[in-house]
Amino acid sequence: MGLEYVKISPGFEKYMPRDYVDLVKFGPFGKTYDVMELGQYKELVEDHPMCAGCYMAYFIRVFYAALPNPEDTIVLGTAGCARLALSQAAVPFVYGNYGDTNAVASGLKRALSIRFPDKHKDVVVVAGDGGLIDIGFGMTMHSWFRKEKFTTIMVDNEVYGNTGGQESGMSPKGVQLKMAPLGKKFDKINAVELAKIAGCVYVAKLAPTNPKRIARTVRRAILAARHFGPTFIHAYTSCNIEYSIPTRDVLADARNREKKDFKFYEWMTDEVKEFLEEVERKEKEVKR
Amino acid sequence: MYFVAEVNEKECSKYNCKQCVLFCPEPNCLNFRASTNSAWVWYDKCKGCEICVYVCSDLLKRHCIEMVMVTPKATAKS
Numbered sequence: 001m002g003l004e005y006v007k008i009s010p011g012f013e014k015y016m017p018r019d020y021v022d023l024v025k026f027g028p029f030g031k032t033y034d035v036m037e038l039g040q041y042k043e044l045v046e047d048h049p050m051c052a053g054c055y056m057a058y059f060i061r062v063f064y065a066a067l068p069n070p071e072d073t074i075v076l077g078t079a080g081c082a083r084l085a086l087s088q089a090a091v092p093f094v095y096g097n098y099g100d101t102n103a104v105a106s107g108l109k110r111a112l113s114i115r116f117p118d119k120h121k122d123v124v125v126v127a128g129d130g131g132l133i134d135i136g137f138g139m140t141m142h143s144w145f146r147k148e149k150f151t152t153i154m155v156d157n158e159v160y161g162n163t164g165g166q167e168s169g170m171s172p173k174g175v176q177l178k179m180a181p182l183g184k185k186f187d188k189i190n191a192v193e194l195a196k197i198a199g200c201v202y203v204a205k206l207a208p209t210n211p212k213r214i215a216r217t218v219r220r221a222i223l224a225a226r227h228f229g230p231t232f233i234h235a236y237t238s239c240n241i242e243y244s245i246p247t248r249d250v251l252a253d254a255r256n257r258e259k260k261d262f263k264f265y266e267w268m269t270d271e272v273k274e275f276l277e278e279v280e281r282k283e284k285e286v287k288r
Numbered sequence: 289m290y291f292v293a294e295v296n297e298k299e300c301s302k303y304n305c306k307q308c309v310l311f312c313p314e315p316n317c318l319n320f321r322a323s324t325n326s327a328w329v330w331y332d333k334c335k336g337c338e339i340c341v342y343v344c345s346d347l348l349k350r351h352c353i354e355m356v357m358v359t360p361k362a363t364a365k366s
Contacts (some may be wrong), residue, residue: 039309039319039327046315053337163352211310247337251311252346 003030003071006090011187023090028070034214035065044070048085054256056155056237058081060085061209063126063153066215067091068222073122074108076101078136081162081239082155084190100278101125102143102152109150115247122224123150129170130160133189144198147229151221154191154232163209164243171262174181177242192265195232202231205265207258209251217266223279224272236262291336293318294331295314300326300352308340308353331358 006029008016021031026042033041044064050057061083065074070091077083079098087093096104105125112121125132130141132154140152158175160166165178169189176183195203202224204217214235221231238245238253245253258264268276295308301324312318317333318340320326336355344353346357 036306039306039312039316040322043315047333048315050313052335052338054313058311061313061315064315075320248339248342250337250341251342 001131001278005210006071008211014026018264020074029092033065035062038065038211039061044091045085045089048083050081051241053240054081054237055240056081056157057085059155059214059237060089062208062211062214063218064089064091065211066218067122067124068219069122069162073113073124073222076105076108076123076125078131078267079082079129080160081130082126082145083155087125087142089142091269100139101127101131101136102148103139104144105150105152106143106148109148113149117274119242122185122222122226124222125150125152126152126155128161129156129158129168133191134169141194141198144195144200144232147199149225149227149229149246151218151225151231152195153218153221154234155237156191156234157190157242158243161242162237187241188261191234192232192267195230195234196267198230200230200232201225201228202268203234203265204232204267205234205263206261207236207254207264209254209258213264220276224276225266227275228269228272243269250260289359290309290331291332291355292334293336293338293340293356294350294356295327295329295354297324297326297328297349303350303352305348305350307348308343311343312340317357319333327352 018169022042045061076094076096077087078084078096078101105123111125156170158171159177160168167177167180167184171184173187174183192203192205204219221233225231236257240247240250296300306320309318309320314333317330321328340353345351
């Protein structure tokens with residue numbers, strides 16, 4: 001890993017696919033692009049098979065634009081919609097069995113810190129509500145109890161979108177879905193409070209309505225995970241198919257939910273706060 | 289025939305905005321060209337979700353993007 005793995009061996013430039021050459025020439029490796037410069041350079045994600053207007057795909061696009069060091073990052077995913085886009089990006093991707101992403105990430109992070117003691121290798125789990133809070137609940141919790149130093153991002157579409165619309169632990173109470181015709185009888189799980197109690201040092205909850213804020217949150221979560229312990233982001237990424245949202249209104253729905261139960265929320269321990277303030281102050285000075 | 293977004297570049301260049309580029313779910317589908325100060329659509333990547341139309345017309349009232357039908361021949365040109 002590191003910048004070497006993205007370079008093309010001399011003499012092979014004309015045989016490489018156009019996308020790859022573009023990525024090396026115009027990609028974000030070794031440069032720092034602000035998230036507001038999206039659409040002006042070759043992004044890390046390539047064409048993916050996610051549905052038209054999927055805001056999980058949008059969150060993943062911004063997530064990749066926000067990575068502090070894409071060349072030193074490994075992304076883990078599991079069965080679910082998110083892996084369709086995650087696996088199409090120019091960042092190493094590990095596909096865990098359903099539910100074991102956080103266990104795999106724990107081992108990977110420990111191994112990387114032994115193999116590369118002089119560098120920060122970021123491990124980021126991006127999985128859905130099913131993978132983290134339903135089926136992978138035990139392993140998610142235990143990785144937090146053990147204070148493993150990696151970031152967990154839950155892309156919460158409030159349904160099992162890939163398998164026909166079964167209710168998940170994160171579906172809101174009373175919601176009627178194709179495979180839950182009587183309506184869900186239990187409340188939505190409060191994942192953010194669980195993460196706080198389980199020992200995460202940085203916890204955030206957001207709806208994807210502001211790219212700058214998503215990028216800042218992802219960046220903070222990854223930087224905090226390098227030094228202090230587990231971090232968690234709960235992102236609302238609607239499923240426009242199972243919830244029958246017309247694609248044109250997907251952003252309107254996200255804005256609407258932000259006003260109700262997905263208001264931006266950020267919590268961190270005092271030492272993380274101090275560290276992040278210091279990092280962000282230094283970045284501002286460099287920009288000047 | 290594909291249903292894709294098309295930017296009226298003349299109209300778009302009047303504003304200093306890029307908001308549609310920032311809210312498109314597809315990577316490198318809506319791009320920004322600094323030389324003409326306008327957004328442009330890579331037709332091959334557009335899935336026709338109209339989120340950019342919502343941003344441009346409903347939120348910002350600028351009406352620079354409309355949905356059009358294009359034939360594969362037209363997409364090959366872009």
